[in-house]
Amino acid sequence: MNGAHPPVILLAGPTASGKTSLSIALAKTVDGEIINADSMQLYADLQIVSARPDAGEQAGIPHHLFGVCDAAERSSTGWWVREALDRISEIRARGRRPILVGGTGLYFEALTQGLAAMPEISSETRARADAIAAAGDEKLRETARRFDPDATARVEANDLQRIRRIVEIGLQTGQPISAFQAKTTPLLSPGDWTGFVVDIDRAELYRRIEQRFDRMIDAGAIDEVRALAARKLDSALPAMKAIGVPPLVAAISGELSTDDAIAQAKQDSRRYAKRQLTWFRNRMTGRPRLTFQDGQIDIDIVISRLGDGS
Structure with missing residues (x-):
């Protein structure tokens, strides 16, 4: 600017x-x-x-x-x-x-x-995330906490879109979303x-x-x-x-x-x-x-x- x-x-x-x-x-x-x-x-x-x-x-x-x-x-x-x-x-x-x-x-x-520049999410990963989400909101949050507890704690409780994003990045890369956000x-x-x-x-x-x-x-x-x-x-x-x-x-x-x-x-x-x-x-x-x-x-x-x- x-x-x-x-x-x-x-x-x-x-x-x-x-x-x-x-x-x-x-x-x-x-x-x-x-x-x-x-x-x-x-x-x-x-x-x-x-x-x-x-x-x-x-x-x-x-x-x-x-x-x-x-x-x-x-x-x-x-x-x-x-x-x-x-x-x-x-x-x-x-x-x-x-x-x-x-x-x-x-x-x-x-x-x-x-x-942050985020990796592309494959259709296979999206399908895995769909299956987790279908098991309920708490299952989705639990999975997100496993991949990145700090990032999950910062997300507003009703913002399932961002919770899911943490899960997708974790499933796709095996890394926490925080590792990408830091760059x-x-x-x-x-x-x-x-x-x-x-x-x-x-x-x-x-x-x-x-x-x-x-x-x-x-x-x-x-x-x-x-x-x-x-x-x-x-x-x-x-x-x-x-x-x-x-x-x-x-x-x-x-x-x-x-x-x-x-x-x-x-x-x-x-x-x-x-x-x-x-x-x-x-x-x-x-x-x-x-x-x-x-x-x-x-x-x-x-x-x-x-x-x-x-």
Whole structure:
């Protein structure tokens, strides 16, 4: 990337921590455009459940990589990185500033630390992985832990796609995926980006999560998931594993009451947020933490920390 441009802004944080409103205020201040760095907000079918910025929030600020994938697709970190780098170049060519915002830690890590070149997986290996996956999620995780316990521990619990990737690499090569991930080069040079992490008291975050899910229900989340369920897609697809989707699908099919499904979705979201907080604490050290005061983050604090005259 061209060092003549001001650094790309990377804004990470857990779900429901106020990243959307902060990124919009920031974009207005620094003449920026926003690029999605949340793996579920990529999916067009998950407008409400993924808390994707709505038309009103996006008004006046160009937003990129939101709702660009179909639920039947499996997006990957590699695909997202290529798309994000293209958007960064395009935004800079317009003389504006890219702001990447989201809660998918692997996306930010891929940009700032690099993306490993992985070996091709043979059809025979995929068939062996299929057989393991057919034995259940825990069998898949157990196999992944055997090949690479450290990498498996870093994967979010519901991200079976990445768990399976660890298994496939192990079956194909006999080596841990970490051995390939260690051979990387940053895609954004250290001077070409500046990163922030939204930090928030856990009790306050949980309160915001519960209130937001209630708003999602009022906004039509159940109907959104009903339309998704009607497509009868593979339940192992990432979009079908999105927080809130499995319990609402169970409610729609009569396996759970609506109240129990909502309670389960809120619990799943709290657990996910806890894992995100742990990730950002352990993997994004040294980045300025943006803390909440009176329910919001002071945009002036962010601007002052950019340190480049924006």
